Amino acid sequence: MSFDNAYESLLGHEDSHWAFGTGFSEALSGVNREFPAGVDRDDIATYCLMLGDDALIFSQRLSEWCSRAPELEEDIALANIALDLLGQARMLLTRAGEVLGKSEDDLAYLRDEREFRNVHLAEIDCGPGPGGDFGTTIARLLVFSSWRLALFSRLRGSADPVLAAVAEKGLKELAYHRDHAAQWTVRLGDGTDESHRRMQAGLERVWPFVDELFATHPVEARLAGVAVDPASLKSEVDGVLEAVFSAAGLSRPADTRAARVAGMAGRDGVHTEAMGYLLAEMQHLHRSLPGAVW
Amino acid sequence: MTTALEIASAVRDPELPVLTLADLGVLRDVSEEDGRVVVTITPTYSGCPAIDEMGADLRRSLLAAGFAEVEVRLSLSPAWTTDWISAEGRSKLAAAGIAPPSRIGPSVAGPVPLNLVPPSRQVACPQCGSPNTSEISRFGSTACKALRRCNACSEPFEHVKEI
Numbered sequence: 001m002s003f004d005n006a007y008e009s010l011l012g013h014e015d016s017h018w019a020f021g022t023g024f025s026e027a028l029s030g031v032n033r034e035f036p037a038g039v040d041r042d043d044i045a046t047y048c049l050m051l052g053d054d055a056l057i058f059s060q061r062l063s064e065w066c067s068r069a070p071e072l073e074e075d076i077a078l079a080n081i082a083l084d085l086l087g088q089a090r091m092l093l094t095r096a097g098e099v100l101g102k103s104e105d106d107l108a109y110l111r112d113e114r115e116f117r118n119v120h121l122a123e124i125d126c127g128p129g130p131g132g133d134f135g136t137t138i139a140r141l142l143v144f145s146s147w148r149l150a151l152f153s154r155l156r157g158s159a160d161p162v163l164a165a166v167a168e169k170g171l172k173e174l175a176y177h178r179d180h181a182a183q184w185t186v187r188l189g190d191g192t193d194e195s196h197r198r199m200q201a202g203l204e205r206v207w208p209f210v211d212e213l214f215a216t217h218p219v220e221a222r223l224a225g226v227a228v229d230p231a232s233l234k235s236e237v238d239g240v241l242e243a244v245f246s247a248a249g250l251s252r253p254a255d256t257r258a259a260r261v262a263g264m265a266g267r268d269g270v271h272t273e274a275m276g277y278l279l280a281e282m283q284h285l286h287r288s289l290p291g292a293v294w
Numbered sequence: 295m296t297t298a299l300e301i302a303s304a305v306r307d308p309e310l311p312v313l314t315l316a317d318l319g320v321l322r323d324v325s326e327e328d329g330r331v332v333v334t335i336t337p338t339y340s341g342c343p344a345i346d347e348m349g350a351d352l353r354r355s356l357l358a359a360g361f362a363e364v365e366v367r368l369s370l371s372p373a374w375t376t377d378w379i380s381a382e383g384r385s386k387l388a389a390a391g392i393a394p395p396s397r398i399g400p401s402v403a404g405p406v407p408l409n410l411v412p413p414s415r416q417v418a419c420p421q422c423g424s425p426n427t428s429e430i431s432r433f434g435s436t437a438c439k440a441l442r443r444c445n446a447c448s449e450p451f452e453h454v455k456e457i
Contacts, residue, residue, distance in 0.1 A: 084339055084437065086341045168373045169340050182408060182409070243410070
């Protein structure tokens with residue numbers, strides 16, 4: 001069978017079949033969804049929101065680069081990475097929604113800023129608009145994917161069957177993302193004076209948001225055996241970043257910590273100024289035209 | 295009579311239509327009782343946009359074959375890897391000009407090694423067979439493919455990347 005015929009036979013004569021992406025099904029339709037015994041389901045829901053919101057919000061940020069990246073291949077790369085993260089987000093938000101009685105769309109489009117649990121690193125504006133830079137986006141992708149990969153590697157052993165399965169599924173995707181960011185970091189850091197300067201500046205820009213990644217939240221502390229304690233990831237992630245910086249001729253920025261509000265940050269629903277603008281764009285269509293699908 | 299398994303196995307992948315869902319290794323189970331069919335599939339990537347299309351195609355084919363009720367379930371574990379693509383599927387990919395993935399073996403526990411340079415893989419050109427090929431882009435037209443070029447015959451080609 002030739003390519004053309006195969007596509008024609010797929011499309012058939014059904015009008016409903018005009019494009020992929022129609023009629024998204026529920027992300028976990030037949031997955032084992034039992035909850036582990038002896039754990040608070042609301043805590044599991046909150047934890048799923050934390051990991052799901054990290055992926056959803058960073059996916060939104062990466063999508064902003066599509067058509068704005070330095071080369072066509074990179075438009076495709078960042079959009080594909082965003083798609084993987086969106087898939088992870090859909091499964092995690094669906095899991096949270098089972099406890100909360102909401103759909104993945106309710107959670108993505110109808111929550112207000114204070115209800116989002118993502119880390120600040122996922123939401124800050126690293127471009128392509130004013131003040132941003134491709135080097136900063138690569139710095140964020142390197143830190144985020146190194147951290148999330150270490151987290152998912154451990155989450156494979158979670159007592160929650162859905163979290164364990166999402167982690168197993170996402171692990172290789174994240175490894176591919178991290179390699180992509182690491183190879184770009186070396187290319188830019190070890191490139192021209194200009195690329196080196198901008199890559200180093202990108203690291204300096206994201207570094208104040210690294211501390212939050214390793215801070216144990218009370219929900220994570222209560223979910224021993226289900227959640228991963230992020231403090232346990234620090235030495236592994238530091239080692240990976242050190243190897244990349246060394247190959248790229250970059251310096252690890254001095255440790256600083258972004259300001260918190262009464263000790264609270266993204267995991268508590270307290271966000272940076274950039275978050276409101278991001279949500280306005282992400283949620284606008286669904287809120288203006290409730291139930292809209294494409 | 296054609297069984298539900300035979301019908302489900304013949305449904306094609308929406309993005310790689312030279313492959314059936316069985317060739318691709320995403321069809322995990324088909325069971326049938328009193329005209330009611332339960333099909334279990336697994337996604338290739340977490341965000342694979344084709345998964346809903348696969349479910350709709352399975353449902354449509356089985357209903358058209360006379361089964362009264364069709365349920366499509368999603369299974370996440372064990373996670374799909376390119377090692378699930380059958381030997382027949384690999385031959386079909388190569389015949390269609392798409393380089394099949396090499397075997398990667400089972401995943402291991404513990405930290406995932408970092409690749410600061412792209413791992414050197416021998417990917418043969420599906421057109422001329424030369425092993426002298428290089429990567430153009432780590433990401434391609436779908437989540438599962440990368441773009442390569444043959445240094446012998448100069449043809450660009452797609453490669454189902456190992457995951």
